Structure formats: structure tokens, C-alpha cells
Amino acid sequence: MNESLGRKVEDLERLLVRADLEHGPAALASSLSAEDMVITDAILRHKLGIEIFTLDTGRLHADTLNVISAIRERYGYDVRVFRPDPAAVAEYVGRFGRDAFYESVELRKRCCHIRKVEPLERALAGKQAWITGQRRDQAATRAGLNVREPDEARGIVKFNPLADWTEGEVWDLIRERDIPYNALHDQGYRSIGCAPCTRPTVAGEDVRAGRWWWELRDSRECGLHVAADGRLARSREPA
Ligand code: ADX
Ligand code: SF4
Numbered sequence: 001m002n003e004s005l006g007r008k009v010e011d012l013e014r015l016l017v018r019a020d021l022e023h024g025p026a027a028l029a030s031s032l033s034a035e036d037m038v039i040t041d042a043i044l045r046h047k048l049g050i051e052i053f054t055l056d057t058g059r060l061h062a063d064t065l066n067v068i069s070a071i072r073e074r075y076g077y078d079v080r081v082f083r084p085d086p087a088a089v090a091e092y093v094g095r096f097g098r099d100a101f102y103e104s105v106e107l108r109k110r111c112c113h114i115r116k117v118e119p120l121e122r123a124l125a126g127k128q129a130w131i132t133g134q135r136r137d138q139a140a141t142r143a144g145l146n147v148r149e150p151d152e153a154r155g156i157v158k159f160n161p162l163a164d165w166t167e168g169e170v171w172d173l174i175r176e177r178d179i180p181y182n183a184l185h186d187q188g189y190r191s192i193g194c195a196p197c198t199r200p201t202v203a204g205e206d207v208r209a210g211r212w213w214w215e216l217r218d219s220r221e222c223g224l225h226v227a228a229d230g231r232l233a234r235s236r237e238p239a
Contacts, residue, residue: 001176005169013042015147015161016131020048023129023157027051029120029224030079032067033192034170034181035133035162041179044075050131053080053123057115058089059194063183070180082119089114099196105219108197108212112222115194120224129157134225135170136163138191139208141221167207193222 101108188200
């Protein structure tokens with residue numbers, strides 16, 4: 001491993017230990033994609049007390065769900081799975097149609113709210129800190145991301161330990177440590193969300209070009225990382 005990546009890995013591990021000891025109970029929100037697997041590996045190889053959960057929206061690819069078994073096989077750890085409220089899903093599907101998210105940004109955000117945002121609230125209940133795999137260079141909306149930021153809406157701390165990592169560094173570590181990963185990444189998927197809202201990207205496109213690709217760039221966030229009052233949760237604390 002080159003020196004610069006080695007230093008980033010040390011920083012990552014140090015930050016996770018701190019999140020566990022000083023900000024626990026803490027949890028990693030894992031979408032089961034490459035970035036989250038780098039963090040998962042660091043948590044589980046050091047047997048930290050950080051919980052790892054995923055939000056199973058009911059619309060994920062089978063390959064994404066297979067990562068849960070891969071984690072169990074490799075590390076003997078059962079990822080905690082949160083699912084949407086079945087009554088809320090049934091109401092949306094009955095009123096608007098299962099795939100109504102293609103019709104408008106409003107209906108798309110409503111679907112994300114039911115399938116991701118509300119389950120996230122349940123997943124974070126009782127937690128003092130949460131950890132994400134977001135990186136600054138994933139999107140213009142993430143350029144201001146800090147490694148540590150206050151989650152003001154919830155009154156807890158949010159850590160984005162890979163904020164300054166590049167996509168290449170994520171993959172270098174995955175190869176170096178033979179970390180399990182979502183098979184879709186080998187089929188051109190660089191950022192992976194729900195199956196009907198994610199497509200592979202082609203050369204020259206940006207990392208998140210395959211997410212909600214039918215929408216304008218600025219609306220392409222699912223609401224997990226937006227403050228409750230609708231503002232983007234921006235950092236005010238230094239790293
Ligand atoms: S997002 O718009 O779907 O949130 P992205 O896929 O880039 O964007 O994910 C960014 C981070 O949000 C992930 O690293 C992870 O921490 C969290 N996240 C996204 N989707 C999920 C999910 N289904 N379950 C748990 N965490 C998730
Ligand atoms: Fe619904 Fe698509 Fe959002 Fe998944 S990403 S919750 S399917 S709108």
C-alpha cells in the first residue's frame with residue numbers, strides 16, 4: 001500500500017475508534033457499496049462496537065442484498081436490516097403506482113422518504129453518532145463535506161471518514177485487503193442505490209450520473225443527508 005493511502009487508512013481507523021469510544025453508541029449506515037465496505041472492513045477487523053445497518057428499501061438489486069451474506073461469511077457479522085413501513089409502501093403504491101418516482105421529483109422524494117428516510121430515523125434512534133461512506137468528489141452537493149459534522153436535526157454527530165478519499169483509493173484498499181464488494185461494481189455501476197433508480201455509467205460520466213438519471217443534477221440526493229428543515233446538512237465543525 002502506498003504511503004498516502006496508508007496514512008488515510010490510519011486516519012480512518014483512528015476516527016472509528018474515537019467514534020466508538022467517545023461518541024457511542026455509533027452506527028455505520030451502509031448502502032453495501034464500495035465505500036461502505038471499506039468502513040465495514042475497518043470496523044470488523046478491529047472488532048469495534050459500532051453497529052452496521054442497512055436500509056433495505058424493498059427495491060434493491062439481488063447483488064446488493066448478497067453483500068449481506070458475504071459480510072456474514074467473511075466476518076461472522078450480521079448486518080442489521082431496517083425495512084420501510086409496509087402500510088406506507090402500500091399506500092404509495094395504491095395511490096400513485098409502484099414506479100411513480102419516474103413521474104416527478106416530488107413523487108420520487110416521497111418514495112425515498114418512505115423507503116429510506118423514515119427507516120433511517122428508526123435506525124438512528126438512541127445513537128449518538130452515525131457514519132457514512134460519502135466522499136467529496138462524488139457530487140457537487142458533497143463538495144463541502146467534512147470528516148466530522150454536527151447532525152443538527154438529530155442532535156448527534158455525523159462522521160464521513162472517507163470525505164477526502166478518491167474512488168481510486170477506495171478500490172486500491174478493496175483489492176489490497178480483498179474486501180468483499182457488490183458484484184454490480186464489476187458491471188459498470190459506480191454508485192448503487194435502488195434497482196429502478198440506478199443504471200451503470202459509461203466512460204466520461206461522473207460517479208453519480210447513474211442515480212435518478214432522468215432528473216436534473218441538483219435534485220439527485222435521496223434525503224438521507226439533508227437536514228430535517230430541508231437544508232443540506234453542511235458542516236461547521238473542523239475535521
Ligand atoms: S444516497 O443519495 O443514496 O444517500 P449514496 O448512495 O452515495 O447516496 O450513499 C451515501 C451514503 O449514504 C452511503 O455511504 C451510506 O452511508 C448511506 N446510505 C445510502 N444508501 C443507504 C442504504 N440503503 N442503507 C444505509 N445507508 C445508506
Ligand atoms: Fe424509491 Fe427510487 Fe428512492 Fe429507492 S431510490 S426509495 S425506488 S425513489
